[in-house]
């Protein structure tokens with residue numbers, strides 16, 4: 282691995298850096314996975330010294346890392362890598378400081394943990410200051426635009442100075458252990474792969490439910506809503522990992538090309554079917570874990586002028602290809618829901634002919650891929666109930682592939698640890714290509730247009746529930762229900 286890396290964090294004093302980026306880098310270093318010569322520079326507008334910066338990083342690490350994972354020696358080693366530069370990202374001249382810090386023949390990685398509106402200026406200034414060469418990489422956080430046109434603009438601006446092979450677009454869901462395990466599950470197990478299509482699968486459900494609200498981000502969130510914040514990226518990426526064809530190899534290009542095919546095969550949700558296939562919701566006041574919480578419109582920073590922003594979306598989507606024709610993919614995501622759950626549930630079709638007594642209830646096999654909490658995979662199957670009293674009756678049993686037990690590791694790495702490692706290695710397999718971003722925006726734009734054309738307003742749900750009752754009806758009219766673990 283190339284260890285001659287200069288990692289430059291734009292937005293070094295921001296929330297993402299403090300909550301996710303420093304902890305991830307510290308953990309990699311503690312595990313011996315960060316090459317000895319890797320240097321890290323934090324860039325932000327604040328006028329502070331490197332020593333003060335290092336103290337704030339230490340404080341935020343202590344806040345975000347479990348006490349048991351704090352190691353003084355590891356911190357001392359990590360802190361020696363850190364330095365700080367006061368840079369106003371809109372000021373070209375400030376970038377000369379960075380140029381002086383960089384060392385020739387090393388690989389620079391620019392991580393933009395800043396509002397996307399700054400991406401263009403940062404790229405231009407990096408280039409003008411002579412900080413961009415053939416090997417320099419740039420890492421972009423979401424959102425990349427807020428529709429197809431604006432995403433194209435961002436991609437074009439960045440693309441002027443960086444070649445696509447050096448652009449790393451983050452979707453942190455791809456860094457999650459279970460998401461990568463989907464590839465292993467599907468393509469390392471013949472028996473799974475041969476049961477993975479419309480002859481066997483009845484439906485697929487993807488749920489990303491959060492108990493948190495908008496976490497003080499009204500200004501951002503009210504312009505975006507749950508479709509843009511979660512479906513356009515995380516849920517569609519999960520859908521791709523479930524639905525894509527086997528790639529020819531694990532090369533980034535091969536995997537990404539298969540994902541694009543799925544995004545392009547998504548059947549539009551347009552004005553003809555938007556009312557039957559989509560639900561928008563917004564939370565009102567309610568209770569989360571026994572504590573009262575306010576509704577969306579009472580959140581800190583809220584504005585009366587808000588334009589009916591959705592904090593919940595449920596969709597029924599179809600993939601128009603040979604493998605998945607006719608299989609509904611139900612997607613559901615919301616803020617302030619009853620529990621934090623991220624899972625993919627594959628429900629298989631009924632057996633063609635039942636020879637056993639009525640099992641009284643659900644008789645379908647299910648494969649449950651849980652991303653959080655308790656990462657793992659479960660297969661619900663039927664087996665004989667042990668009993669002399671009954672001739673041959675069945676009970677539902679669960680085969681469990683619990684990651685935590687089997688890995689031998691004492692903790693599961695955070696998504697950002699994996700993503701940093703891959704950027705440092707120069708492997709784009711867990712990053713989103715320009716084609717993927719554009720294909721998913723194209724599909725979401727159509728849905729957004731149909732919502733406004735048909736005036737699809739949000740349905741209210743109380744915080745601490747599973748969303749508006751209309752989301753249950755979306756399933757019930759298909760004689761199905763959401764899987765509740």
Ligand code: BG6
Pocket residue numbers: 491510623
């Ligand atoms: C982010 C969204 O991308 O993902 C947030 O902007 C959301 O609104 C977060 O809360 C969820 O991530 P995770 O890893 O906690 O499921």
